[in-house]
Amino acid sequence: MFTKKSKSRKASSETPSTTPVLAMKNVNKTYQVGKNAIPVLKNINLTIMPGEFLIILGPSGSGKSTLLDHILGLEQPTSGEVWMCGTKITGLSQNKIAKLRYQHFGIIFQRPDWVNSINVLNNVQLPLAIHNVNKKVRRERAWEKLKEVEMTDHAQYPPNQLSGGQQQKVALARSMVNDPEVFIADEPTGNLDSVSALKVMEIFKELNQERHKTMIMVTHNIEYVRYGSRTIYIRDGMIVEGASSMLLNK
Amino acid sequence: MRLGFSFYLSAANLRQRKLRSLLTIGGLAVGVSLITFLISLGFGLQQLVRSQVTNVEALSVLDVSQGASNLLKIDDKSVKNFQNISGVVIVSPSISLSGQITRKDQTTDVAVYGVTQEYLDLEGMKLVAGSNFTNQDAKEAIVTSTALNLIGLEDSPTTVGQDVTLRVMVPTTDTTGTVEQVNLVPTDIPMKVRGIIKDPDLTVVYLPLKILEDLGFPASYTEAKVRVGQTTDNKQYNVAKVKVADQSQVPSVRKQIEKMGYQVSSVADTVGQIDKIFLIFEIIVGGFGAIAMFVAAIGTLNTLTVSLLERTRExxxxxxxxxxxxxIYQLFLSEAMTMGLVGGVVGVGIGVGAGLGVDAGLKYFATRLGGQAVSVFYTPWQFVALMMAMIVLISLATGFYPARRAATINVLEALRNE
Structure with a gap:
């Protein structure tokens, strides 16, 4: 999928550091609905090291997405600590977390969202534009990433006119544009047909194995377990110990 | 996020929702154009009325008279006193009396003014035919059209050079023993019509001041015109333009002359009244425009709020x-500003354009009907700048509420919004 040029990325990303890209310590999340307290995450302890391909598996309503929101710093835990690439993000302001997120993470949502008034190329540039990257540089980088996902032919299209698979490829290009160490994908194949889903998973595999990027992917599809280097299983807001090896043996 | 990128996104968003943007900007443009048109009409009428009343030069001229006092006189000494006041450039006295003008067998009563050429300049007299006095010894008269018509002469260039006779009552002192008596002796002065002033009401004859003084009128004047300017520079007429700026000195000079007991009036008094009346007019018409502007601002607020709801996921x-x-604040405020600026520029353009159009039409009809072509619309650049600043401020104010809502929106809730 990637061009030869794109395979040789910066040296730093090829030598994984020993600092966890993510660490969660005794994280609990409880939502208050009226007088009822509903626990969604229960005592989560999780460390993700650079270069891992972590699959977060679990049924609907198990707390996968809430866990991901905590990893991204979009949600603050009721108790416990979350560390993002060596920085404790619990209690940090949203603006500071947003900056860290931009520096370290590339995000792929289940349903790609777009700024519909601008074309594909400008949408791919969006994270860079938000962080004041020079117009020429961001344009070049956006084009480069579109080339890597073979979507340059659609650069001038409005994003919502693309098929689901094409949109997910563009979303991938957008997540790569800031050259992150970690890719976080929330059910990235959820809305795709099997062929498109396979293509997306192959790209993830290449990113992990050839560029040594850390991948964190939330899914409820057991088939994708084979892509990961580690799988955790979430049920009722808890990581179920031993479930991953059981799944792998299936 | 750079401001340029915010404006780029705003423009892209407005382009994407063309009809809605067009209607919102159109509403703003209507409000702005209405205000521009009406206020320009106010300014235009004000300027027209002011130009009919006076010229700019006259605004720095004070008319000094004896007033009700019989003790005070404006004589050479008081003229010198006036000249010594800081800021005074020229003092030009005059003598006024009543008389009669005759040509052949036709006679009419006139007001006679013995004046200098400077006096006429300060008065802002405009001759419709003929020219100014040759010199102060020349027996020449500048006569109003009404006076000429009453003695059978037309107010046309053919009248210039015609002979007329001016009869004035000359005071002569008859001393018998210790009793001194002043008698008024009728004296005829043969004169030539030198210039004509258009005046539909007054019968006035101006003649050189020196002619009256030579006849025996004392150098005690009924009225003097005082011009205020820079005393350090005595090249008075070379700095005529500066004198307009020195209008600020008029009140202090006026105060000092009034302190001496004289009565002072100025065209600026009338102009001040005119300005006040037009200010009220402009406020009223501006108020009507402001209502339209308010409605347009509500439209902008509505558009931005709808835009926020549609773009929550974005x-x-x-x-x-x-x-x-x-x-996010910047994004929404730049969108509001883009609408405001475009609406403002288009609105000012339409307002000024409509004013010019109406002006051109009025001039055309006025000329065709034999009237004078005048401008009734005037848009000062300061007003345009103020208008643009106001529209930007209004846009920012209307954009503030949706911007605040957008800025405080929860990311997760926004991403889950359907």
Whole structure:
């Protein structure tokens, strides 16, 4: 999928550091609905090291997405600590977390969202534009990433006119544009047909194995377990110990 | 996020929703054009009335008279006193009396003014035919059209050079023993019509001041005109333009002359009244425009609020990518400003254009019907600048509420919004 040029990325990303890209310590999340307290995450302890391909598996309503929101710093835990690439993000302001997120993470949502008034190329540039990257540089980088996902032919299209698979490829290009160490994908194949889903998973595999990027992917599809280097299983807001090896043996 | 990128996104968003943007900007443009048109009409009428009343030069001229006092006289000594006041450039006295003008067998009563050429200049007299006095010894008269018509002469260039006779009552002192008596002796002065002033009401004859003084009128004048300017520079007429700026000195000079007991009036008094009346007019018409503007501003607020609701996921996305609350504020305020600026420029353009159009039409009809072509619309650049500043401020104010809502929106809620 990637061009030869794109395979040789910066040296730093090829030598994984020993600092966890993510660490969660005794994280609990409880939502208050009226007088009822509903626990969604229960005592989560999780460390993700650079270069891992972590699959977060679990049924609907198990707390996968809430866990991901905590990893991204979009949600603050009721108790416990979350560390993002060596920085404790619990209690940090949203603006500071947003900056860290931009520096370290590339995000792929289940349903790609777009700024519909601008074309594909400008949408791919969006994270860079938000962080004041020079117009020429961001344009070049956006084009480069579109080339890597073979979507340059659609650069001038409005994003919502693309098929689901094409949109997910563009979303991938957008997540790569800031050259992150970690890719976080929330059910990235959820809305795709099997062929498109396979293509997306192959790209993830290449990113992990050839560029040594850390991948964190939330899914409820057991088939994708084979892509990961580690799988955790979430049920009722808890990581179920031993479930991953059981799944792998299936 | 850079401001340029915010404006780029705003423009892209407005382009995407063309009809809605067009209607919102159109509403703003209507409000702005209405205000521009009406206020320009106010300014135009004000300027027209002011130009009919006086010229700019006259605004720095004070008319000094004896007033009700019989003890005070404006004589050479008082003229010198006036000249010594800081800021005074020229003092030009005059003598006024009543008399009669005759040509052949036709006679009419006239007001006679013995004046200098400077006096006529300060008065802002405009001759419709003929020219100014040759010199102060020349027996020449500048006569109003009404006076000429009453003695059978037309107010046309053919009248210039015609002979007329002016009869004035000359005071002569008859001393018998210790009793001194002043008698008024009728004296005829043969004169030539030198210039004509258009005046539909007054019968006035101006003649050189020196002629009256030579006949025996004392150098005690009924009225003097005082011009205020820079005393350090005595090249008075070379600095005529500066004198307009020195209008600020008029009140202090006026105060000092009034302190001496004289009565002072100025065209500026009348102009001040005119300005006050037009200010009220402009406020009223501006108020009507402001109502239209208010409605347009509500439209902008509505458009931005709808835009916010439609773009909630976009906002969530941008925040997830690291956009700060300031970035979101900037995004919405730049959209409001873009609408305001476009609406403002288009509105001012339409307002000024409509004014010019109406002006051109009025001039055309006025000329065709034999009237004078005048401008009734005037748009000062300061007003345009103020208008643009106001529209930007109004836009920012209307954009503030949706911007605040967008900036405080929760990322997760925004991303889950359907």
């Amino acid at each position: 906002i969530g996305l941008m925040k997830a990518f690291g956009a700060t609350s300031t970035d």
